[in-house]
Amino acid sequence: xxxxxxxxxALLLAAATAAAQPYVGPIIDMHLHxxxxxxxxxxxVTGEPTTAGTDAERERLTLERMRRHGIVLGLVSGPDAxxxxxxRAGGDAIRAGAFMDDGRTRLPPPGVLREAFASGELxxxxxxxxxxxxxxxxxxxxxxxxxxxxxxxxxxxIHTGLGPPGTPYGxxxxxxxxxxxxxxxxxxxxxxxxxxxxxxxxxxPWLQETKALMYVYPQLHADISxxxxxxxxxxxHDYLQALMTAGLGDRLMFGSDQMVWPEAITLAVEGTDSAxxxxxxxxxxxxxxxxxRFLRLDAPSGD
Ligand SMILES: [Zn+2]
Numbered sequence: 001x002x003x004x005x006x007x008x009x010a011l012l013l014a015a016a017t018a019a020a021q022p023y024v025g026p027i028i029d030m031h032l033h034x035x036x037x038x039x040x041x042x043x044x045v046t047g048e049p050t051t052a053g054t055d056a057e058r059e060r061l062t063l064e065r066m067r068r069h070g071i072v073l074g075l076v077s078g079p080d081a082x083x084x085x086x087x088r089a090g091g092d093a094i095r096a097g098a099f100m101d102d103g104r105t106r107l108p109p110p111g112v113l114r115e116a117f118a119s120g121e122l123x124x125x126x127x128x129x130x131x132x133x134x135x136x137x138x139x140x141x142x143x144x145x146x147x148x149x150x151x152x153x154x155x156x157x158i159h160t161g162l163g164p165p166g167t168p169y170g171x172x173x174x175x176x177x178x179x180x181x182x183x184x185x186x187x188x189x190x191x192x193x194x195x196x197x198x199x200x201x202x203x204x205p206w207l208q209e210t211k212a213l214m215y216v217y218p219q220l221h222a223d224i225s226x227x228x229x230x231x232x233x234x235x236x237h238d239y240l241q242a243l244m245t246a247g248l249g250d251r252l253m254f255g256s257d258q259m260v261w262p263e264a265i266t267l268a269v270e271g272t273d274s275a276x277x278x279x280x281x282x283x284x285x286x287x288x289x290x291x292x293r294f295l296r297l298d299a300p301s302g303d
Contacts, residue, residue: 021280022273023269023273023280023283023284023287024070025070025283025284025287025288026070026071026072026287026288027069027070027071027072027254027269027287027288028071028072028073028074028253028254028287028288028291028292028295029066029071029073029074029075029225029254029255029256029258029265030075030157030198030200030223030225030253030254030255030291031075031127031157031200031223031225031226031255031256031257031258032062032074032075032076032077032255032256032257032258033076033077033078033127033257033258033259034058034059034062034076034077034078034079034082034083034085034086035058035078035079035082035260036055036058036079036082037050037052037053037054037055037057037058037260038050038052038260039052039053039054040053041260041261043261043263043264044164044230045229045230045264045267046263046267048263050260050261050262050263051261051262051263052260052261052262055082058260058262059082059085059086059089060089061262061263062074062086062258062262062265063086063089063090063093064262065258065262065263065265065266066090066093066265068266069265069266069269071093071265072093072288073092073093073094073095073291073295073297074090074093074094074095075095075096075097075124075126075157075255076094076095076096076097077096077097077098077099077101077124077126077127078099078101079105083096083097083122084096084121095123095124096121096122096123096124097122097123097124097125097126097127097157098113098116098117098122098124098125098126098145099126099127099128099129100127100128100129100130100132100133101127101129101132102129102132102163102164102167102171102172103132103133103171103172103174103175104171106133107128107145110144110145110147110148113145113148114148117148117151117152117154118152123154124154124155124156124157125145125146125148125149125154125155125156125157126155126156126157126158126198126200127157127158127159127200128142128156128157128158128159129159130142130158130159130179131159131160131163131175131176131179131180132159132163132167132171132172132174132175133172133174134172134174134175134176134179135174135179136179136184137158137184137185137188138184138185138186138187138188139187142188143191146188146191146192146195149195150192150194150195153196154196155196155197155198155294155295156195156196156197156198157197157198157200157223158185158197158198158199158200159180159200159201160180160181160182160185160199160200160201160202160203160206160210161180161182161199161201161202161203161204161205161206161227162180162201162204162205162226162227162231163175163180180203180206181203181206181209182199182203182206182209182210182213183206183209183212183213185197185199185213186213186217189213189217189220193219194219195219196219196221196294197219197220197221198220198221198222198223198253198294199213199214199220199221199222199223200222200223200225200255200257201223201224201225201226201227201257202222202223202224202227202239202243202252203222204227204231204236204239205239207239207242207243210222210243211242211243211246211248214243214246214248214251215246215247215248220251221251221252221253221290221294222243222248222251222252222253223252223253223254223255224236224240224252224253224254224255224272224286225254225255225256225257225268226255226256226257226268227239228240228254228255228256228267228268228271228272229256229264229267229268229270229271230257233271233274236271237274237275237276237277240252240272240275240278241275241277244277244278244282249282249285249286250285250290251290251294252285252286252290253286253290253291253294254268254269254272254286254287254288254291255268256268256269272286272287
C-alpha cells in the first residue's frame, strides 16, 4: 500500500525535476546591441541600476554574460565604432549588422553599406527599426537594401511589434503601433522569396498576424528577444506557447535584445528556459539549432 502511493509520487517528482532542469547547451543570441553606457539607468523589469557604468564595462560585462550562459554567437547592432570594438573583443562570437535604431540613426546609403558588406565588416542587415522612424519596411524605400542583402546573401532582421511605453512622446514622434504589424512585410516577402528574413520580437503582440505570415511564408523566422524578459512572464509564455502550438517551433530563435543592461541576457535566458511547456528538444531548437540553420553556420566559409 505504501509502495503504491509512493511510486506515483516518485514518478511525479522525477517528472517535475526533469522539467526544472536548466538548459545547459549552446545558445545563439540573434539580437544584441552595442553602444554607449547609460550609467545608473534602471532596468525596466528589476528597477535596479545597470551593472555597466562605462562604455568599456558595457562591452566587457555583455561578453561575460554571453560566456556565462554558453552564448557561442551574438548578432550585434549599434554605432560603428562600438561594433568594431565588440568584434575585436569577441572575435568569432560576434557578427555585426547594418542598423536603424530608435530614432537617431538611419541606414547609411546603399553604396556605403556595399563596402561594409563586401569587406565582411558587417554581415547582417538588422536591426531595422523602421517603425521608430515612421517607416514601413515592406515599402519601396527599403528595396535597394534588400537588393544588397540578396546580393551578399545576408540575413535580414526587422523590428516588429512593440516599442517602449511612451515612445512617441520621447525619442520618436513618428513611431506608430500600426507600423509594427508584421503583416506589413508581406509585399516584401512576395518580392523576395529567397531572402532570409526574421521578425524581431516575434511580432508581439500581433499573434494572429505573426501566425498567418509565418504559416504562409515558410522561410520566415522570428526571434523572441525582449519579450522574453520585458513583458510579464506569463504573457510571454502564453505567446510563445501559441506560436509553438501553431507549429512554428522550428523557426523561433532566442535573442535577448540586451541594450544597456548586460544582466538582461540572464533575464532573457531565464524567461525562455522557464517556459514549462517546452521539451528539452524544443529548447535546444530555440536556443541554438534553429538559428544555426537559419544562419547556415555549418556552411563552408565563403559560401
Ligand atoms: Zn527591436
